[in-house]
Amino acid sequence: MISNKTIWMSCIGLAASGFIVGANWSIETDVLKIFNLSFTAIGALATLGLLYFGSKAFSMWKLQFVYAEKFKAFVELEKTFSSAINSYSKLVASMVNRHDIRRGISVDELRYIDIDYDEAYDAFKKAKRDYSVKVDWALSFLPDEHNFQLDYIKFESELHTGLRYWYQSHSALDSECEHKMMCKAEQFIVDFNVKGKKLIREQRNK
Numbered sequence: 001m002i003s004n005k006t007i008w009m010s011c012i013g014l015a016a017s018g019f020i021v022g023a024n025w026s027i028e029t030d031v032l033k034i035f036n037l038s039f040t041a042i043g044a045l046a047t048l049g050l051l052y053f054g055s056k057a058f059s060m061w062k063l064q065f066v067y068a069e070k071f072k073a074f075v076e077l078e079k080t081f082s083s084a085i086n087s088y089s090k091l092v093a094s095m096v097n098r099h100d101i102r103r104g105i106s107v108d109e110l111r112y113i114d115i116d117y118d119e120a121y122d123a124f125k126k127a128k129r130d131y132s133v134k135v136d137w138a139l140s141f142l143p144d145e146h147n148f149q150l151d152y153i154k155f156e157s158e159l160h161t162g163l164r165y166w167y168q169s170h171s172a173l174d175s176e177c178e179h180k181m182m183c184k185a186e187q188f189i190v191d192f193n194v195k196g197k198k199l200i201r202e203q204r205n206k
Contacts, residue, residue, distance in 0.1 A: 070141035073134070074204035078197060080134040081150075084127035085193050087120070088159055092166055092185070094120040131155060142203065150199045158196075162188040 094117040132152045139148060165188055169181035 066141060070138070071204055073138040073141055074200055077131075077134045077138045078200045078204070080127070080131050081155075081196050081200060082193075084124075084131050084155075084159075085189065085196070087124040087127040088162070089189055090115055091117075091120040091124040092163070092189070095166060095170075128156065128159075138203075148199070148203055150196055155196075158192055162192065 094115040097115060098117050135150070135152050135155070139151060142148060162185060165181055165185035169178050169185060172178035172181060
C-alpha cells in the first residue's frame, strides 16, 4: 500500500512542476481556453468521484456503528435476562418455602434457604421492567423485530408457564403428582435459561 508520505510528496512535486512550466511556457489564448475547459471537466469529475467514495465510506461507517451499538445492546440484554432468571428462581424458592411452612415444616427443614417472599417478588417485578426496557432498545436495531423470539410478551409468557408448574405442584392432591410437577418446574428454569441466552446470542452475532 502506498504510504501517506509518498502521496504528499507526489502532490507537492506535481504542483511544483505545474508552477514552473506555467511560469515559463507561453500559450496561445485558444489553447489556454481548451486547457481551462479540460481541467474544469476533470475537476468536476474528481469532485463527483470524491462525493461517491465519501458516500460509500459514510455508509460503511454507519453500518459498523449500528452493528457495534446492536452488539452492546444485546450484551446488556443477556445480562438483564440472567438477572431476571435469578430473580425468578429466588421468587420460586420463596414460594416453595412459604408453602412448606404452611404445611407445618419447620424453618430448619426448608428445601431452600430462607428468602423473604415480598422482597423476592419486588425484585422479580423490577427485573421484568428492566428486561422490558432493554429488549425494546435491542429490538430497535433489528430490521424486523418480529423475528426475535424473546420479546417482552414472549419472555413474560414463558415465565408464567414456569410459575404455573409451581402452582400445580403446590395444589397437587398426592405427593407423587407434587414431585412430578416440582421436577417439571425446576427443569423449566434450566431449559428456559439456556434457550433465552441462545436466542439472544444468535441475534447479537448476526
